[in-house]
Amino acid sequence: MIWHRTPSERRTHASLKWSTSPEDVLPLWVADMDCAPPNCVTQAINDALAHGIFGYGTEPRSFRNTWVQHLETRHEWKIDPDWIVPVPGVVPGMRFSLMASPQVRHVLIPTPAYPYFKTVPSIENRVEHSIQLDLAGETIETSIAAIExxxxxxxxxxxxxxxxxxxxxxxxxxxxxxxxxVKLAACYDALLVSDEIWADLILDDERHTPCGLVAPNDQPTVTLMAATKTFNIAGFSCAIAVIPDPDIRHRFLATQTAMPHISPLAYAVTASCLTDGWSWHDALIKALKHNRQLVMDWSVGHPEMTVITGHSTFLAWIESNSCNDLFERFLDRGVRLSPGAPFGSNTAVRLNFGCSPATLTEAFNRLDSAL
Structure with missing residues (x-):
């Protein structure tokens, strides 16, 4: 069984998802799942504990090769290990990318977007330009022409x-x-920074294409990846930036002075998942597809809303056709979702279906009472 049988136990373990909500509220907001990670994670932690010394760490020699093998095996992307820069998260990687590019004054972001897509350019005093994405059937779409x-x-x-x-x-x-x-970015000499943290949580037959796979090696691109969403290990801050261009990579590395380091435990846990976590991953995908169907079935009874589940992640985007207080309505009925405003829409919420079917069904019963 993938799902934690008693997820409410997470309230007593300093869980951002559960501990910050009242006990009568079901938290289906921040993007972590109510399940234990693969057994290899526990083994990696136990091995570290057995070592018994917890001083300053450094990147293990095998870490980059683990990512190289993973990217070639699952995404048909052959890279040089030297292109990899470990970073303490995808969001810091986005910020480092802008810090390394002071000449860049304008940043284009898709909207709706993960809120840090707006926060990072603001912190770095860049001008934000939203590219409005359109609700199109089961997905949110845009066109190259709209970006141009x-x-x-x-x-x-x-x-x-x-x-x-x-x-x-x-x-x-x-x-x-x-x-x-990629061609458009090259035509306008624009830096392309791609957050690909969800690359290994695709639920259907679609295939992920890394931006760096199709871009020339001398084009200014930064591809950001992590195992944290895929294997439910968000508490271990560890990601990579793949930067083929040596000049950009050098400037990127220079931004990390006085920045947090990745812990030895995070390196070990990440490598263990990429090596030994795939049978667990197969079971997770099956469970998430089941939950996604529950979301789609629920949406049929609510034609006043557009519900987007897409082909990846464990997130659903719920857009109302008639009201702008969905978040408050649902919270009043005991379900905490992510409000849409930080994503760029005042009439939407984001639902995390990475939980047990029982939790999801109870949440839908409560949501129904709010509509």
Missing amino acids: DRLKTIKEPAAILWCNPHNPGGNVYSKGFIQGL
Whole structure:
């Protein structure tokens, strides 16, 4: 069984998801799941405890090769280990990318978008330009032409922050789209930074195409990846930036002075998942597909809303056709979702279906009473 049988126990273990909500509220908001990670995670932790010394750590020699093998095996992307820069998370990686590119004054972001897509450019004093994505059937879409229309209006160096697969819409962009995005960035000499943290949580037959796979090695691209969402280990801050261009990589590395280091435990846990976590992953995908169907079945009874589940992640985007207080309504009935406003929509919420079917069913009963 994937799902934790008594998820409410998480309230007593300093869980951001559970401990910050009242006991009568079901938390289906922040993107972690109510399940234990693969057994290899526990083994990696036990091995570290058995060592018994917890001083300063450094990157293990095998860490980059583990990622190299993973990217080639699962994404058909052959990279040089030297292209990899370990970072303490995808969001810090986005910020380091902008810090390393002071000439970039304008940043294009898809909207709706994971809130840090707006926060990071703001912190770095860059001008934000939203690319409005459209609700299209089961996904949230845009076109290369729409992105180019925004780039045409910008007369200074720009960056494109992209999210593939998309959070919150779950869209897995086709290889043709990614090729078009890469060519467009090259045409306008724009830095392309791609958050690909969801690359290994694709629920259907769609195939993930890393931006760095189709971009020339001398094009300014930063591809950000992590195992944290895939294996439910978000508490271990560890990610990578893949940067083929040596000049950009050098500037990126220079931004990390006085920044937090990745812990030895996070390195070990990440490597263990990428090596030995895939049978667990197969069971997880099956469980998430079941839950996604529950979301889709529930949505049939609510034509006043557009519910997007997409082809990846464990997130659903719920857009109301008539009201702008969904978050408050649902919270009043004891279900905490992520409010849509930080993503760029005042009429939407994001639902995390990475939980037991029983929890999800109870949540839907409560949501029904609010509508």
